[in-house]
Amino acid sequence: MSHNIFELFAQRFAPHHDTPFLSTPGEPSYTYADIDRRSATIAAVLAEDGLRPGDRVVAQIEKSADAVALYWACLRAGLVYVPLNTAYTAEEVGYFIGDAEATAFVFSPGKAAKLQPIGDIAGVERMYTLGTRANGTLAEAAAQVAPRTTVLACEPEDVACMLYTSGTTGRSKGAMLTHANLASNGLALHAIWRFQDGDVLLHPLPIFHVHGLFVALHCAILNASNVIFLSKFDVDDVRGYLPSATVMMGVPTYYSRLLADPDFGADDCATIRMFTSGSAPLAPSVFREFTLRTGHTICERYGMTECGIITSNPPEGQRIAGTVGYPLPKVEVRVCDDDDEPVEADEIGGVQVKGPNVFPGYWQLPDKTTELMTDDGFFRTGDIGSAASDGRLTIVGRNSDMIISGGYNVYPKEVEIQLEEVDGVVETAVVGLPHPDFGEGVAAFVVAKPDVTEADLRDAIADRLAKFKQPKAYIFVDDLPRNAMGKVQKAALRADHSEAFALLDL
Ligand code: MCA
Ligand code: AMP
Numbered sequence: 001m002s003h004n005i006f007e008l009f010a011q012r013f014a015p016h017h018d019t020p021f022l023s024t025p026g027e028p029s030y031t032y033a034d035i036d037r038r039s040a041t042i043a044a045v046l047a048e049d050g051l052r053p054g055d056r057v058v059a060q061i062e063k064s065a066d067a068v069a070l071y072w073a074c075l076r077a078g079l080v081y082v083p084l085n086t087a088y089t090a091e092e093v094g095y096f097i098g099d100a101e102a103t104a105f106v107f108s109p110g111k112a113a114k115l116q117p118i119g120d121i122a123g124v125e126r127m128y129t130l131g132t133r134a135n136g137t138l139a140e141a142a143a144q145v146a147p148r149t150t151v152l153a154c155e156p157e158d159v160a161c162m163l164y165t166s167g168t169t170g171r172s173k174g175a176m177l178t179h180a181n182l183a184s185n186g187l188a189l190h191a192i193w194r195f196q197d198g199d200v201l202l203h204p205l206p207i208f209h210v211h212g213l214f215v216a217l218h219c220a221i222l223n224a225s226n227v228i229f230l231s232k233f234d235v236d237d238v239r240g241y242l243p244s245a246t247v248m249m250g251v252p253t254y255y256s257r258l259l260a261d262p263d264f265g266a267d268d269c270a271t272i273r274m275f276t277s278g279s280a281p282l283a284p285s286v287f288r289e290f291t292l293r294t295g296h297t298i299c300e301r302y303g304m305t306e307c308g309i310i311t312s313n314p315p316e317g318q319r320i321a322g323t324v325g326y327p328l329p330k331v332e333v334r335v336c337d338d339d340d341e342p343v344e345a346d347e348i349g350g351v352q353v354k355g356p357n358v359f360p361g362y363w364q365l366p367d368k369t370t371e372l373m374t375d376d377g378f379f380r381t382g383d384i385g386s387a388a389s390d391g392r393l394t395i396v397g398r399n400s401d402m403i404i405s406g407g408y409n410v411y412p413k414e415v416e417i418q419l420e421e422v423d424g425v426v427e428t429a430v431v432g433l434p435h436p437d438f439g440e441g442v443a444a445f446v447v448a449k450p451d452v453t454e455a456d457l458r459d460a461i462a463d464r465l466a467k468f469k470q471p472k473a474y475i476f477v478d479d480l481p482r483n484a485m486g487k488v489q490k491a492a493l494r495a496d497h498s499e500a501f502a503l504l505d506l
Pocket of ligand 2: 279
């Protein structure tokens, strides 16, 4: 028996081959049969060009039906799909294609002038462009070939995808996810969230992260549902399409932005049976206001790239603000002290996870993988939380300085390194401060010579760091607070400046 997750998808959508799958406003709707066929033609091109199972296909492409077809093509051919955030700069992309040892690199036609040379430098064998309107060299080549309808037989542990996730030190690590990881998580979510006939998913998420690519899309595919596939989150678009949907998944910023529209309310949500939130903490105030305005209680769940979704509030039963619910079926969660010993109920400790959802490791970093695994096979998430006596989990923080801004992770060190390269900058401390829109906003505390301006700093990093990593506030200080050991006290900066973004007129 093959464990290729595409076989599972195909079994589910086969009886519904001619039903709409991806519906993008202003574009023709694609059925499951359409995307199945497109993926088979893309798979044919990749095979004819010499790609072999296990090769990495790195893609920095806009959200589109063809992007999904490329993802499916990789699955069916046993290639490892490596999606990249479209906000990454050419310099950042260069790192990823080099680290992944990409055999193929797919990018948007509009970025070819910048990215083709980056691919050349990295020695990538095959490069293609893929646009949002069935254009680009890959789409053109796929239109000329016969579909390759075979699906490679896979073992459960074969790697299906690799998603980059930043580290506290150094550069991002590629988290390898197997066909079995993806299948187990998709099936569990499809079941616990009670996907049913007639469900229509409103999909405003990006498709280069676990949330949009796996959590949202896999539930819909396993249900052979129609997906309203928006290119990005926009309040007016989402309000316009909510009445055609039954489920929406989002990051907390989506919900706070909807609430910021005074006209948004219960009428928009009359057809919806479930809203889910995750990737960052959902503020209890947003959770409550959403219920007051719409009558819906958002179902908050908790996950991470290395594990997919770990816990979820229950579809039936109480959803409690500030908690992330119960472990998914077959997933074990425990809260431990520094010696990996489980703590008592309601006590705070490190959250650890074990189960079929947990990744096998980081690409070419076996030591890092081992460091994060306990002797009895639990993965140390780095999140801090507590579990009630019935297992309900609450996340209270993280044991790293990682910032989550609008659902994207930002590692302070990466930003500090870039800022400290600017002439006249003595030192910096980058922290996340409460932000009314993004949950946390990136703020840089800077010690510099008097002639260094904010504009100098902004200009220096403009092409080096993705926009979402660039500080939204620069605060020039004479020195940074340090403890007796000389370590910068970021907690003190966060506490003393917690109102910084609230005071700005955003
Ligand atoms: C865009 N910008 C951001 C962010 N996104 N700045 C900080 N944080 C962000 N998240 C910047 C842009 O560069 C730009 O800067 C300005 O904000 C507006 O850009 P635009 O493209 O219009 O973006 P936006 O509409 O404001 O986007 C915000 C967003 C988006 C809608 C919240 O970031 C988003 O869809 N986030 C979802 C992330 C996600 O899917 N995370 C899942 C990963 P300027 O104004 O200066 O030009 S986590 C995961 O997968 C785990 C497993 C899990 O649990 O789910
Ligand atoms: P990523 O590395 O992008 O997959 O982000 C995973 C991290 O997002 C987790 O380790 C958590 O810190 C955070 N996260 C995801 N969902 C939630 C949630 N519902 N509440 C709090 N933090 C969350």
